[in-house]
Amino acid sequence: MKIKKGFSLRRVMGRPMVLAEGNNVDVFGKLLTLNDSGAQLWSQLVGRDFEVADAAAYLVDAYGIDPAQAREDAERFVALLSDKGLIDA
Amino acid sequence: MTEQYIIAGMGVSIAAPDDLPLWRIVRQRFVPFAAAEALEPDLAITIAVGPMPAPQGETIYEPDDYTEAEVITGRARRRRDGGVEMDFWLVASPDERAWMHIDADLGRVEIMMPDGRDDYGASLLPHILMLAFMHSSLRHGVLMFHSSAVMADGRAYLFQGRSGTGKSTHATLWLKNIPGARPLNDDHPLVRSTPEGEAIAYGSPWSGKTACFRNESAPLGALVRIERAKINELRPLTVFEAYASLTASVFYLPFFGERLREIRHNAIERLIMTVPCCEMRCLPDAEAARVCHKSLTEMQNKKK
Numbered sequence: 001m002k003i004k005k006g007f008s009l010r011r012v013m014g015r016p017m018v019l020a021e022g023n024n025v026d027v028f029g030k031l032l033t034l035n036d037s038g039a040q041l042w043s044q045l046v047g048r049d050f051e052v053a054d055a056a057a058y059l060v061d062a063y064g065i066d067p068a069q070a071r072e073d074a075e076r077f078v079a080l081l082s083d084k085g086l087i088d089a
Numbered sequence: 090m091t092e093q094y095i096i097a098g099m100g101v102s103i104a105a106p107d108d109l110p111l112w113r114i115v116r117q118r119f120v121p122f123a124a125a126e127a128l129e130p131d132l133a134i135t136i137a138v139g140p141m142p143a144p145q146g147e148t149i150y151e152p153d154d155y156t157e158a159e160v161i162t163g164r165a166r167r168r169r170d171g172g173v174e175m176d177f178w179l180v181a182s183p184d185e186r187a188w189m190h191i192d193a194d195l196g197r198v199e200i201m202m203p204d205g206r207d208d209y210g211a212s213l214l215p216h217i218l219m220l221a222f223m224h225s226s227l228r229h230g231v232l233m234f235h236s237s238a239v240m241a242d243g244r245a246y247l248f249q250g251r252s253g254t255g256k257s258t259h260a261t262l263w264l265k266n267i268p269g270a271r272p273l274n275d276d277h278p279l280v281r282s283t284p285e286g287e288a289i290a291y292g293s294p295w296s297g298k299t300a301c302f303r304n305e306s307a308p309l310g311a312l313v314r315i316e317r318a319k320i321n322e323l324r325p326l327t328v329f330e331a332y333a334s335l336t337a338s339v340f341y342l343p344f345f346g347e348r349l350r351e352i353r354h355n356a357i358e359r360l361i362m363t364v365p366c367c368e369m370r371c372l373p374d375a376e377a378a379r380v381c382h383k384s385l386t387e388m389q390n391k392k393k
Contacts, residue, residue, distance in 0.1 A: 010354065012332045013361075019333055021343065026251070027333040 002088045003046045030084050094122040097231045097279040097291040105136035110207045118294035121304040132225040134198045141188045149344045161216050187213045195225040219295045223340045227352050231281045233340045238278035239263045241270040244310030245290030249338040259315050262378035275299035282356050286363045311365040311385050318370035321377045323384035331366035
C-alpha cells in the first residue's frame, strides 16, 4: 500500500498535522492530527510502497517497543489513514 | 508610461508602452487603487509586447491535463538566480503564449504579451498580474483569499468554501438583509496580517467574474467557512480546522519554494490566533445571513 499523493505534514500550533494540499479541497474530511511518533511514522512511509509489517518494524527500531505492541500500533495507524481515505491499496 | 497603485498598503507600479491597447484592461481594474503621490514600489511590473523570450532554468511545474477550453494554464521554470519564469496559455489556443518572470526577491516582474492578440491578452493579463501580486504580497504579510467579502458594522467578513457551496450567495444575502452591509470583493479579497496581531481586509483589482474592484478596507471581523446544510447555524472552528480551512483558501503556487511556504504558514497561524474562524452551516436564505451576522456580533461582544 501507499500513502496517497497530495498531502503534507507540518506543525500547526506545535502539533503535527496532515493536510490536503491545494485549493478547493475537502479540508475537514481529510483533516488529521498526529502525535510525535505518528508524525515520525508518516515521514518514514510517505512516498514508499509499504506493508503494516514495515511500519511495525520501524516502530520497534525507533522506540524499542516489543513487536506485538508495534504491530498493534502500526495497524491502528494504517486504519486511521485508511479511514480518512489517505491510503492507496 | 508608468502608473502607480496602492493595493493592501503595498506600492505597485505598472510600466508599459503608452500605446499598449491592454492598458484599458489594466485601468478597468487598477484605477480605483491609483496612488495619490509618487511612491517607491514594493512590486514593480513591466509589460511589453513581442516574441516570447528563450526559456531559462529547470522546469519546476508542468500543467495538468485540462479539458475545459477557458482554463488558463502554464509551465514554470526556476532560473539559477532563484527567479521563476512562467509561460501561460488558454487551453483553447495553446500556441499563443504569454510569459512572466518574477525575480528571486519577488519585487520585480517582467511580462511579455503576444503581439496583435489583444482579445487573448485581455483574458490572460489580469490572471498573470494576479499571480505576480499574490506571491510578491506574501512577503509583506498580505494574503490573497479565495473568498467573498462584505463589510458591516465597520468590519470585514470573509466567506470561504469550496466552489459551488455558496460563498457569493451568502455574501449577497448579507447585502440584502443586513442593514448597512456593503460589498468589499466577490472573489479575491486581501488580508494584511501584522506581527502585532492586527488583521485588515482590503478590496483588490481581482474579483472573479464580478467587477467589484473596491479600494476599501476594514478590520477583519471573522473568517467564515460556508457549508450547505438544512439548518442555519454558526460554530467556531478548532484551531486545526481553522488552519485547514485557511490553507485551502489562501492562494499560492507551492513551487515558489519553501521560504514562501513558511511565510504563508506563519501568517495563517497568526490569523488563527487573532481572528475568529467559524463554520456557517446554512441554507441559501435571508435567515442564514441574519443568523450568521447575529452570532458573529454576539461572539465579538463576549470577547470585549
